[in-house]
Structure formats: structure tokens, C-alpha cells
Amino acid sequence: MIPIGLIESTAGTLMDKAAIEIPQDYLDGLKAASKTEDGDLSSFVLKAMLDNYEAAKEDRRAMCGDTGVPRWFVKMGNEARIEGGPVALEAALRRATANATSGVPLRPNRVHPLWRTDHNNNVGIGAPEIEYGFEPEGEWIDLITVHKGGLFGTDYRMLFPSDGIQGIKRFYLDSLMAFGKRGLACQPAIIGIGLGGSKDTCMVLGKRASTLRVVGSRNSDPKIAALEDEFKELGNSIGMGAMGFVGKNMVIDCNIEVGYCHTGGMQMSVHAFCLSSRRAVARIFPDGRVEHRTDPDWFTDYQRREGIDWEPALEAAQ
Amino acid sequence: MSLREVVLSTTPTPEAVADLRLGDIVYLDGLIYTAREGVYMRALEENANIPMELPSESAANFHCSPAAVIRQDGSFDLGAVTATASFRFAKWLPEWIARTGARLIIGKGGMSSKDYKEYFVPNGAVYLSTVGYGTGALLGRGVETVEAVHWHEELGIAQAMWVIRARRMGPFIVASDMNGDCLFERENAKIEANIDRIYEGTKPAVMRRYGETDDRSDEIIG
Numbered sequence: 001m002i003p004i005g006l007i008e009s010t011a012g013t014l015m016d017k018a019a020i021e022i023p024q025d026y027l028d029g030l031k032a033a034s035k036t037e038d039g040d041l042s043s044f045v046l047k048a049m050l051d052n053y054e055a056a057k058e059d060r061r062a063m064c065g066d067t068g069v070p071r072w073f074v075k076m077g078n079e080a081r082i083e084g085g086p087v088a089l090e091a092a093l094r095r096a097t098a099n100a101t102s103g104v105p106l107r108p109n110r111v112h113p114l115w116r117t118d119h120n121n122n123v124g125i126g127a128p129e130i131e132y133g134f135e136p137e138g139e140w141i142d143l144i145t146v147h148k149g150g151l152f153g154t155d156y157r158m159l160f161p162s163d164g165i166q167g168i169k170r171f172y173l174d175s176l177m178a179f180g181k182r183g184l185a186c187q188p189a190i191i192g193i194g195l196g197g198s199k200d201t202c203m204v205l206g207k208r209a210s211t212l213r214v215v216g217s218r219n220s221d222p223k224i225a226a227l228e229d230e231f232k233e234l235g236n237s238i239g240m241g242a243m244g245f246v247g248k249n250m251v252i253d254c255n256i257e258v259g260y261c262h263t264g265g266m267q268m269s270v271h272a273f274c275l276s277s278r279r280a281v282a283r284i285f286p287d288g289r290v291e292h293r294t295d296p297d298w299f300t301d302y303q304r305r306e307g308i309d310w311e312p313a314l315e316a317a318q
Numbered sequence: 319m320s321l322r323e324v325v326l327s328t329t330p331t332p333e334a335v336a337d338l339r340l341g342d343i344v345y346l347d348g349l350i351y352t353a354r355e356g357v358y359m360r361a362l363e364e365n366a367n368i369p370m371e372l373p374s375e376s377a378a379n380f381h382c383s384p385a386a387v388i389r390q391d392g393s394f395d396l397g398a399v400t401a402t403a404s405f406r407f408a409k410w411l412p413e414w415i416a417r418t419g420a421r422l423i424i425g426k427g428g429m430s431s432k433d434y435k436e437y438f439v440p441n442g443a444v445y446l447s448t449v450g451y452g453t454g455a456l457l458g459r460g461v462e463t464v465e466a467v468h469w470h471e472e473l474g475i476a477q478a479m480w481v482i483r484a485r486r487m488g489p490f491i492v493a494s495d496m497n498g499d500c501l502f503e504r505e506n507a508k509i510e511a512n513i514d515r516i517y518e519g520t521k522p523a524v525m526r527r528y529g530e531t532d533d534r535s536d537e538i539i540g
Contacts, residue, residue: 019385041341041491041505044321048449048456048489056398056455062385064452065400105387105397108475118474120387151403160524170520177513182427182502184403186451239512243451243491245505276452 002141002286004083008092010282010290014145015070015100018280019062022053023294026190026252026277029215033188033249042247046188049242049275064276067106068147070097070122071129073212073296077138081286090130093143098123109150131204135302136310139286144296146211146279153185153272156203161266165227168195168268169234175270176235180250183243186274188252190215191235194269196261206269209257211279212298219256220304228254242275257299324492328378328422328484332442335421338492340501344446345488349376349465349481350424352383354402356477358410360469362417369468370481373419381407381425383476385454386464394464396482398454401426404445412437426451428493428502435498446490447501453489460487 022030034046056063072093076082082089098121101108108120110127122128155175159167172193179185192210194202218225231254241247261267283291302310321343326334328348338344351370353361360366370376381404386396404425411429414420415437423429423438424446438444448457462485470478493501522530526538 040321044343044489045449048453052450052453052456055459059455059459061455061458062398064450064454065382065385065398065457066402066452066454067385067398102387105385105395107383107385111474111476116474118476120475157523157527158525163524166520167523170517171523173516173520181506183451184427234516237512238516239509243447243449244502244509246508274452275450276454 001081001083002284003288004088004092006284006288006290007082007089007141007143008096010284011093011096011143011145012100012103014143014280014282015096015106016104017292018145018147018278019067019100019104019106020056020060021280022056022063023214023277023279025214025216025294027053029252030188030275033252037241037247037249039241039245039247041245042241042243042249045242045245046249062104062106063278065107066149067104067109068278069109069127069150070106070145070147071131073131073133073144073146073298075133075135075142075144075298077135077140079137079139080141081139082141093128093130094123097121097128133298133303135300136312140283142281142283142296144212144279144281144298148207148211148278149186149274153179153189153274154270156199156267156269158199159266159268160264163266168266171268172231172270173234173238176238176240176250179272180238180240181244185272186276187242187272188249189272189274190277191231191251191254192271192273193231193254193256194267195256195258196267197259198261199267201259202267202269205257205259206271208298209255210271210273212296213255214295215253217255220301224256224258228256231256325486326422328376329373330377330421335442335444336496338444338495340492340495340499340504342492343488344490344492345486346378346422346460346484346490347486348378348484350378350380350484350487351376352380352478352480353414354381354383354407354477355410356473357469357479358407358414360472362410362413368418369479373421376481377419377421379414379418379420379423381423384480386475386480388467388470388475394467396461396464397458399457399461400450400452400454401448403427404429408433415441415443422446424448424490428500431498431500431503434494434500438494439496439498444492444496445494447493449489449491456489457487460484
């Protein structure tokens with residue numbers, strides 16, 4: 001049984017880490033980008049961002065004044081049991097979100113869409129979102145918090161098989177051009193692309209591709225992995241850098257996730273996880289151990305399974 | 319090319335503003351207030367009295383809501399500070415600049431050269447862009463004190479009018495000048511040359527969308 005108090009205190013720590021500490025994989029990606037950058041203005045921007053990450057950690061203050069819209073991804077091993085059950089879990093995550101908003105502090109971004117009511121704690125109807133995943137083995141629970149920006153850099157389009165890879169490429173470029181100008185996407189970003197599913201799941205796939213996969217990871221399908229490489233290079237060959245200034249670095253990495261879709265369609269979504277790619281992860285065990293990390297490791301073979309039953313031996317042999 | 323660094327007062331002289339060049343890096347000293355849609359609507363549409371002496375106290379309007387909290391004893395804890403995209407405020411800015419004498423509009427992404435020529439230049443105002451975006455921790459370090467928070471009960475923490483004392487707060491980038499030229503449009507023009515090359519081999523999507531045609535008598539197929 002995993003103690004609920006430990007879940008809430010760990011969740012509080014994760015809120016703090018996500019807002020303040022740039023994940024190492026993104027930092028490494030941005031440092032590599034800043035070495036190749038030769039546009040004078042875009043170079044200045046990347047250097048300022050690297051200084052900013054240091055300042056945030058030294059002062060223990062949020063990296064960015066817009067601290068995004070906090071949300072939670074929860075993954076459980078099949079044998080995990082939570083004290084108080086899922087309702088207690090959700091209450092703990094909502095409390096941790098509210099407490100961190102005044103504690104860090106975060107910007108209270110969440111308001112009612114019509115009445116603009118602001119509880120000043122990032123909690124409200126449907127906020128924070130809490131999404132779930134499961135793994136075949138384990139007594140642990142993974143808490144993942146992501147504080148993605150909430151305004152620009154995301155789009156969806158219904159494409160069709162006759163649009164083909166060229167159609168995917170075009171919509172990808174359209175999204176980068178639209179949100180890259182003036183730097184609205186806060187690039188260089190981790191670009192996530194969702195392909196397939198239905199409209200809603202396509203958006204979810206793309207969002208998870210940008211926020212739950214780290215820089216340098218590749219899809220387990222080698223042909224999709226090759227497409228990720230190609231799209232990263234394509235995005236960086238536009239000639240647009242940070243803030244939309246002339247530059248070589250728009251895409252720190254490109255991650256693609258797919259889901260089976262209607263036979264007539266080829267849904268596509270594009271998401272940009274920004275210069276403050278806020279994510280933090282911890283695994284909690286029933287014996288009270290807590291292991292912090294920054295890789296959500298969400299897209300396991302189990303999450304991407306294709307068959308009816310989960311038969312790991314069979315999948316591994318394929 | 320190295321970029322020029324300028325330290326500027328938030329109640330700048332007309333000469334100091336006129337001297338700014340596109341791409342200069344600016345650090346600010348003095349009082350800055352935040353104002354975005356909530357403040358504009360309350361001041362300009364509901365005609366509430368602006369609770370500051372403008373522009374004598376400050377001529378610097380920041381499109382920002384800080385990551386901050388008002389403690390129970392009334393004191394403030396202000397962490398990171400970054401801008402929000404300014405183009406959404408074009409509706410209110412001409413009247414705001416005219417009424418308050420703002421000379422420095424600070425935000426994210428800038429405005430169009432049309433905006434600059436129509437109501438920035440005639441009022442002696444320029445646009446300063448934050449950097450990144452998201453140098454929130456660096457800008458937060460430039461805040462010496464929070465002097466006041468107005469209208470937080472009416473508008474909430476994010477939309478309230480925060481008055482902060484800046485000490486060498488920055489970096490910001492000069493994104494418009496007294497010719498009404500726009501830094502971002504200049505950069506767009508340089509990038510434009512590549513567009514045909516990167517789109518080569520692609521064709522428009524099979525199904526279009528309204529927005530790609532604004533003629534609603536058009537069909538979106540084919």
C-alpha cells in the first residue's frame with residue numbers, strides 16, 4: 001500500500017522541480033544548439049536562456065513567469081495499491097497543485113473560460129488534468145507533472161491518405177511557420193506530432209509526444225524514428241531560430257507518436273514544448289522509497305502494443 | 319556582430335527613446351507597471367480611475383502577469399516575471415498610450431509596423447520585447463521591490479496592476495524604433511527567401527479549412 005501522505009508530499013516536490021529545474025535532456029539539447037547557432041540575435045537569446053536556467057536554480061524561483069498549466073500523468077504498476085484509492089489520489093494531486101501555486105510561487109493561470117473566475121491556485125473545473133496509464137508489472141506509482149504553456153504552438157488538421165507524407169510535412173512546416181514567427185512557440189522546442197487516432201486522441205498523442213518523451217529518444221518503429229530525424233532537420237533548415245530571428249535552431253527534437261485511425265483518414269496534430277520544458281517525475285514504492293527522474297518513460301512497449309492480449313515474449317520476438 | 323547594450327530609465331527622455339536602435343539590448347531602471355486586458359478594460363471601458371500618476375511615475379507598461387503571491391499579511395512574494403503576447407492588446411493600446419503617456423511598451427512578440435507608425439511613433443513610444451521567451455528568473459532578479467498591487471480583488475492576481483521597482487532589469491530587445499520599423503518583420507523578410515525551398519514537393523491539403531479561404535460561398539473540398 002502506497003501512503004497517501006507520501007504521494008502528496010512527493011507531488012509538492014515535483015511541482016517545485018518542474019517549475020524551477022530545466023530537465024537535463026533539454027538543457028543538453030539547448031547547449032548543443034547554442035554551439036551551432038550563428039545568428040547574432042538568436043545566439044544572444046540562447047545564451048540568455050542558459051543564464052536564466054542557472055538563475056532559476058540558484059534563486060529557487062520559477063524559470064519563466066508564465067508557469068504554464070500544471071497537469072498530471074499517473075502511471076501504475078499492475079499491483080499498485082494506493083491508500084484511500086483513486087479519489088484520495090486525485091485530491092492529493094489537486095492539493096499539491098494548489099499549495100505549490102502559492103509556495104513556489106507559480107502564476108495562477110487557470111480561470112473559468114467564460115466568467116474568468118480565478119481561484120488563484122491553478123485548480124478549478126477539470127484542472128489540473130489527471131491522466132492515467134498502467135504497466136503489466138510493479139507495485140509502484142509514477143507521478144509525472146508537466147506544466148506546458150497554454151496558448152500557442154499547437155494545431156490539428158484532418159489529413160487523408162492521399163495527402164501522404166508530403167501532406168504531413170506541409171502541415172508540420174505550416175505549424176512551425178505560424179507559431180515560430182516572433183517566437184510565439186517559445187522555440188527552440190520539443191515538437192511533438194500525433195498521427196492517427198481520432199481528433200481527440202490525435203491531440204493527446206501529439207501532446208504526449210512533446211511532453212512525455214525526452215530529447216534524443218526515438219520511436220521504436222525504425223521508419224518513424226527516421227521520420228523524426230528528417231523532421232528535426234527540416235525544421236532547423238527553415239532559417240528561423242529563437243524568437244523568430246534568423247537562426248538555425250527551431251527544433252530541439254521532434255517526437256512522433258501514432259495510433260490506429262479510421263481507414264479513410266490520417267489525423268495530425270503538432271505541439272511545441274517550449275524553452276521552459278517543465279516536467280518532473282518520481283516513482284513511489286510501497287516501502288516509502290521515492291526515486292526522482294526527468295524521463296517520464298511513458299511510451300513503453302506496453303503503451304504502444306498492437307495485439308489483443310499483452311504477451312511480452314511474443315512482442316519481443318517480433 | 320556584437321549587440322549594443324543600453325541602460326534606460328522607465329521615465330525616459332524623448333532623446334533617449336529616439337536613440338534606440340532595432341536589436342539593442344536594454345536594461346531598465348525605475349518603476350514599471352503591468353497592464354493587460356483586465357486593466358485596459360477596467361480603465362478604458364469601465365472608466366475606473368487609474369491608481370497611479372502616469373507618466374510621471376512610470377512610462378513603462380509591461381504586458382505581464384508575474385508568478386507571484388500576495389501573503390496574508392499583505393506582503394508580496396514575487397518569483398519569475400515574463401511577458402504575454404502583445405498583439406492581443408492592439409484594441410486598447412492607442413487609447414492607453416495617448417491617455418497615460420506610456421513610452422515603453424514591454425511584452426512578447428511585438429506589434430506590426432502599422433501599429434508602430436500609427437500610434438507608437440506619434441506618441442514617442444517604442445516596443446521592448448522580452449527575451450527567450452522566458453527569462454523569467456533573470457527578470458525576477460531585476461525586481462528590487464513590489465511597490466503596490468492594484469485591482470487584485472477585482473481582477474485576480476494574474477490580471478492585477480503590479481507596480482514594481484526595477485533595478486537594471488533585463489535583458490529586453492528593442493523591437494521598434496522612431497521610424498516605426500519592426501525588428502520581427504525585418505527578420506521575417508530575411509527568412510522568407512527560404513520558404514519556397516523548404517516547401518518544395520508539398521501541395522495543399524486535400525481538404526481545406528475556412529480561414530484558408532474567407533469566402534464562405536467557397537467549398538473546402540478539392
